[in-house]
Amino acid sequence: MVDAIVSFVIERLGDFLINEAKFLYGVKGQVENAKIKLQCMRAFLKDADAQIRENGDERVCLLVVQIRENSYALEDVIETYVFRVASNNESVGATRRVLKCSARIIDVYKVGSKIKEISSNIDTWTSELEKYGVQRSMEKAAETSSSYVQERRQLRQAYSYVEDNHVVGFDKDIEELVALLTEQKNPHKPYKVISVYGMGGLGKTTLARKVYQHPQVRTHFDCYAWASISQQCNTREVLEGILFAFTSTNKERREEIRTTSDVELAKQLHDFQKQKKCLVLLDDIWTTKTWDLLKHAFPQGDTDSKILLTTRNKDVALHVDQGGFIHEPHFLSDKESWELFQKKYSCAGMDPSNLDSDDNERKKELAVEMLKKCAGLPLAIIVLAGLLSKKHTIYEWEQMKRNIVRCIGQGEQHDDSKYRSVWGVLGLSYIELPCHLKPCFLYLSRYPEDAVIRVKTSCLVLIAEGFISLRGSCMETMEDEAYDCLSELVERSMIQVKEMSSTGKIKSFCIHDLMRDLCVSKARDENFLHFIDLRNKVEEPIESVSTVPITNVRRVAIYCGPESTDNDIESADNDDESADNDIESADNDFVNMVRNIDGSLRYLSVNKGRIAFEEGVFRHVCNRFLMLRVLIIIDIPDSVCTTLPKEIGNLIHLRLFSMPYSLIKMIPSYFGNWRCLQTLRVCTVFDIIPNSMCKLEQLRHLYFYNRFSGVGVGEFLRSTKSRNLLQTLVGIHSKHLVLSDLLQLKNLKKLAIVVDGNFDSFLHNPQTLTFTRLLSLRLRGTALGNDFKIDIVPLILSCPQIYKLTLKSPIVRLPQVNQFSPNLIKLTLSSLRLEDDPMPTLEKLPKLRVLVIGWYSFMGDEMVCSRGGFNRLESLELIGLLGLKEWKVEESALSRLGYLHIEKCRGLRRVPDGLKNILTLNHMVIEYMPDKFKERMEEGGEDFYKVNHVTSRVFIECNEDYAYDCS
Structure with missing residues (x-):
């Protein structure tokens, strides 16, 4: 990872030298020199990392830590200097310029000295690394690094002849793959390459072995070969092994093959597979380069031979054969997980009948709880069974449960078979x-x-x-x-x-x-990054965060409470006294935590539940963490408005500020100090974008969440320096805004706007120009009453490229088919108050896949989906159409529908008869509908024949409270 950090710092220095050269007055030479020295240093780091993994050399480890921390320090010094110079250049006044010029001379000396010091350290570390045997050569580094990975893979080497009689959950997978290999499935489109792809530990090799050994496969092919591929693939050894397996050669023939040139060897293997029906299993291919080394030995044209391969990387499967079949094994269900656990636990020599019945029952409860942490990963379940088979008391099982994820991850630490460690298997993916x-x-x-x-x-x-x-x-x-x-x-x-x-x-x-x-x-x-969960500090201590300062930490994510969702808000009101005590304890730990974090912090994320920034904690953040780039504060929404401290303007390096749930009383002018700000997400009430934000040069995404109305833009759009960068503008109000202002934003991709009675003035003197890149549009009206209606057609016509449209306001008329964007994929309608059925228009939209017709969108009592209509629609939701009584679906309408949701359409008597013809429909949700409506679709009901082919039918809160006249 250190080589990644150094590479990142090198890239940042390059950016400074190219884009900020005018601000590097006096230190540009030192920066260029430091960059060159870091580039030289990088050549050592892969070998250093490999030595640490392989030998655990503490001296090399300490040097690597120093390299990492000083690389960060170098970036901090230069970045701070650049921003200080840039800020000074924006000031005016002769006297102030003289003073700042003097200060800059001092800064240049200090900064130059610091950069020279770090550069000198780099030279020292280079010599030290060489003294400890770390090699500069990239080839040597790759060789050393691969030896560690190779050792890990050899420990888990798979062989074709190994039998595994404890395979669970793969029956359908085996059946499908066998059928494809033997061409019982899709005989007119046989697959040359079949790939088994998925996460480490998912059982890819086990599945492939079962297919490889299957009797039908064995009788279908003439020859078979199994090749386990290593990271540094030895092409010669792999191809020789396959040819040996095909030809069952004697000693003399083997020697002859070994003396054959590489080209001739590949040709012999290629020709053999053209003449015979062969199956080759390539197990554990990691890179596309590996296949490029092997592919010349495999026929690409018309052949009866096939390849079965396993990989963690889908790109590898696609690279081998773009038209091949890719199969991803599923995670095991709870039932399958328990079955596999029982088999492996018994296989370890444990006989549950010898246990006391009470112990057995308690162990089963604990095992089920621990299996949940395996989340259906077969390797994790096998490791868990092996670990528990060596623990005989309830106390030991209880102890293991407390830190179950870490136990499974590390496996049996003192066992020579290190492949039992799940981290050892998953860690290979990280290394790669x-x-x-x-x-x-x-x-x-x-x-x-x-x-x-x-x-x-x-x-x-x-x-x-x-x-x-x-x-x-x-x-x-x-x-x-x-x-x-x-x-x-x-x-x-x-x-x-x-x-x-x-x-x-x-x-x-x-x-x-x-x-x-x-x-x-x-x-x-x-x-x-340090993730700190204050909820689990007693059960699963990570570190003594409340008492020990975290030094030189760059990123901290603090988790103190539940995610901010509506369900969490509702449940928060019912917390008992003990929960309040826990929260108070978390409050104290949180305050101590923030005050002990080192000042070099770049990233702070706080999901704090009820914890408020009390005791000046927020002010402390703004005064202490001046290098922050990202500040995310997630809180449960409440009605209390928060006033941000003026010190927030100190965070001049901030790129992203997100506080989407806590109401901010006003948008402070201090936001204008954030010269580098790219993304702003805040929840505010009745405010206007301050003029100070116009000078921000890097704004790309603005999200304003407002429960009542949008945020006024003032002069922002006409004066902003980010006009050519803005991609997202969410939650603005149309007041004092005209469409031509928005059309100046050439890169705008997402727009969400709130309108009221001034909509006509917003569209005043509409331009012939259109949004060239706008992809998503959301329009919400705030005015109440049936008299307020807007004509959305001019706005829709100015958005010819959008694929997502949300309308939530009464409208004069629904646009005609040719007035909608031909690219429209998702359409959400609410409060439109249409008198005429919208289906005849909407069903003709050529690419529409998702349609939501929500509250008060249609005021009539009958909707009809015509023959052949909605031929691309996959998801349909009808919500809150209180007047709807009859819905008809004609033959071949909704031919691709897979998901249907009907909610609070209380007058609807029955589902359409045409649903019985929609064979793609596999999931249906009926929510807050009359009990009789539900009964008609249950087995034995009048409408059951219409929906009995639907795999998943979910009924939520359907009862007599929503009764209607069913006659």
Whole structure:
């Protein structure tokens, strides 16, 4: 990881030299020299890391820590100097210029001396590393590093002949893969390459072995070969091994093959697979480069031979064969997890019948609780069974449960078979990450376990910290690059997708508990980020955070309470006295914690539940942590307005400030001091953007959350220096605003605007110009009463590219089909108060996949989905249509619908008869509907035949309170 940090600092120094050269007066030479020395130092670091892992050399470890901390210090010194000079240049006045010039001379001397000192240290460390045997050669570093990884892999080497009779949950997977290999499935489109891809420990090799050994596969192919691939793939050995397996050669033939040239060997193997029907299993391929070294030995054209491969990286599978079949094994269910645990526990020689019945019952309860932490990962379950088989008392099981994730992760520490450590297996994925992805992964340690992580938020934080740089096309944005980094973590099976957006992009993801624990451990070891959970400080102590200062820490995430959701707010009112005491204790620890953190902090995230910044803690943050780039404060919403201290203007390095739930009384003018601010997310009431924010040059995303109305923009849009950078503008009010102001924002992608009776003036003298890059539009009206209606057609016509549209206001008329954007994918409607059925128009939108028709959008009593309509729609929600009595779905309408949600449409008598023809429908939610409506769809009900093919039917709060006349 240190090489990643040094690489990052080198890149930052390069940015300073290119973009901020005019502010490096007097120290530019020293900066260039320091950059060159760091580049030389970087050549040692991979070998140093490898020696630490392999030999645990404490001397090398201490040097690496010094390199890391001084690299950070170098960045801090230069960045502080640049911003001080830039701030001085903005001042005016002859006397002040003279004084500041004198001060700058002193600064130049001090800064230059500090840079020289760090550069001198780099020379010293270089000599020390060489003295301890660390090699400069990148080839040597790669060789040493790979030897450690190779050893880890050899310990878990898989062999084709090993039998595993305790396989659980793979029956359907085996059946599907066997059918594909033997061409019983898709015989007209046979797959040449079948890939098993997924997270470490998921059972890919076990599954592949079962398929490889399956009788149908054995009779289908003429020849078979199993090759376990190493990190530094020895192409010659792999190809020789495959040819040996195919030909069952004698000693003389083996010697002949060994003396054959590499080209001839590849040709022989290639030709053999063309002549015979062969199956090759390539187990554990990590990189596309490995396949490029092997591919010449495998026929690419028409052949009956096939390849079965396992990998953690989806890109590898796609690289081998873009048209191949990719299979991802599932995590085990609770039932399957328990079955596997029982088999492995018994396999370890434990006989539950010898235990006292009471002990047995309690152990079962504990085992079930601990299995939840395995989250269906087969390797974790196997390790857990092995550990518990050596613990015989209830007390030992209770002790293990208290720190279950760490126990499973580390496995049996004193066992020679280190492959039993789950961290040993998962850690290989971390070691294999390229430098630019390691910080992205370690950042995930800021989230508590089981958190659902939003991609958009993570991208903004990574950009704010400076860990994202444009590596691809010049047409890409930093946000695109950050998304690609997180996507690559998904492809590498480090994180799992939780939810996809309507456009097919990743919306949110999660991280397996064991992978997260590895992440937290690595982040702490590297002094990258400290996650501190004050809730668990007694049960699972991490460190004595309330008494011991954390020195030289760059990033801290403090978790004191539940995530801020509506459910959490509701439950918070019912906390008992003991919970209040816990919160008070957490308050004290939190205050002590913040006051003990070192001043070099760059990132502070606080999820504090009820904890308020009392006793001047917020002021302390603003006075102490002057290098902060990211400040995130998550609190449960309440009605109390917060006044931010004026000291907040001290945080001149801030790139991202997020305080989305606590009401801020006003947007202070001090925000204008944040010269580097990129993202602002605040909740405020009745305010206007201060003029001081116009001078901010790097603003990209503005989110204003307001419960009553939007935030007035004042002169901001006409005067802002960020006009060409702004991509997001959420929560602004249309008052004193005209459409032409918004059209000046050439890169605007997301717009959410609040309008009232002034909407006509907002559209006054509409321009012929259009939003060229706007992708998402949200329009909300604040005026009440049926008399208030707006004509949205001119605004819709100015947004020809949008794919997401939300309308929440009475409208004069629904736009015609050709007036909507042809790219529209998601449409959310609420409070439109339409008298005419909107379906005849909406069903013709060519790309619409998600449709929500919400409260008071349609005031009529009948809706009809016509024949062939909505041919791309996948999700439909009907909510709060109180007057709707009849909904008809004609033949071939909604042909791709997969999800249907009906809520509080209390007059609706029955579901349409046409639902029985929608075979793609697999999930249906009926919420707050009359009990009789529900009964009609249950087994034996009048409408059961319409929905009996739907896999998942969920009924929520359906009772007689919502009764209607069913006649």
